[in-house]
Amino acid sequence: MSKSQFSSPFHQNELVRTKNYLAGSLFESSFIFKTSKGANILTEIPEGVVDPDGPAPPDGVAVVIGTVIDTDLRVTTLGNWSKYMENTYNKPITSAKHTFLIIEPENDPTFAGDFTKAVTVLKRLQTKIAKTNKHLWLVQQNNGEDMICFAFHVFEPKTENSAPSIDMIDLPVPTECRDTVKELAESHVVRDFVVWDVDGTRLAPEAIESKLPGALVECYFGIEHRSFGGTDSFSGIINQVIILRPAQLKPPSPFKPSAAASKPFRAPILSAEQIHAQEQRAVGYFTTPISSPGPSNVFQTPTKRRASKEPDGSAQKRNNTRQGKNKDDESSDST
Structure with missing residues (x-):
């Protein structure tokens, strides 16, 4: 049923x-x-x-x-x-x-x-x-x-009319009980x-x-x-x-991580277009994107430098831009 x-x-x-x-x-x-x-x-x-x-x-x-x-x-x-x-x-x-x-x-x-x-x-x-x-x-x-x-x-005592029983040698019992259970096979059935x-x-x-x-x-x-x-x-x-x-499933406790949350993280496999879109959002304030759409569909985990710091040369580009703006400001002031 x-x-x-x-x-x-x-x-x-x-x-x-x-x-x-x-x-x-x-x-x-x-x-x-x-x-x-x-x-x-x-x-x-x-x-x-x-x-x-x-x-x-x-x-x-x-x-x-x-x-x-x-x-x-x-x-x-x-x-x-x-x-x-x-x-x-x-x-x-x-x-x-x-x-x-x-x-x-x-x-x-x-x-x-x-x-x-x-x-x-x-x-x-x-x-x-x-x-x-x-x-x-x-x-x-x-x-x-x-x-x-x-x-x-x-267990029950073995008799002539005892039905076939589970083999006691195969019983999953603690190590310290194995010898006792094997001896019991002579007189009892499971x-x-x-x-x-x-x-x-x-x-x-x-x-x-x-x-x-x-x-x-x-x-x-x-x-x-x-x-x-x-x-x-x-x-x-x-x-x-x-x-x-059957037993009803209990809702997960808010104080304990769920089974899914405790599993090792595995990065999703993305298409080339998805990878490109993520990169564009991440570095949208830079002059040029890190990459363009390509054939690869393997997700590349950001390196520590990429995740926490600016790419090489980006700070110099921004400084040069700011210096150029300051010169323009000075020329306008002199006029």
């Missing part, structure tokens, strides 16, 4: 008909938290009669729309992990996550209102399942502004962080960091809840991201 074709009201009308849209009326009656492996996972409520011996209901997928901010944007190869985390907090490289935040969309009243509704629904879900009043990570606030935080695990551009093409991993900030995005995610240490932790686990509208 191109930028010119995208319509917020039309797209909203499509989303509210689904049970996955957080701001829609069907969401809260369609999902519930189920306990799995020590965590509570948002799960889809099955329709009709449930077979106890049948397959488990699928994990729930929520949908919300917001604007990505550059705060805590960590979507490069190793996401939020660094050697500092390993050395200081004993966090292994397998804990690496891509993380980003979205806020209420600017200049889009349709989805701005829906974002507020979505945050309200998330807060109600947290209250229903939480054991404390301290709810971390998923819904955050900064200076009174609500934000939703998302995460995506970079997960695909799926981000779709406005035209429906999938973004290359190296393009995600530049495309997300400021973009209006549609986020598909699951929710995981854990209680520990007197707090309740909620994680928004990203499934995929769709860019609905």
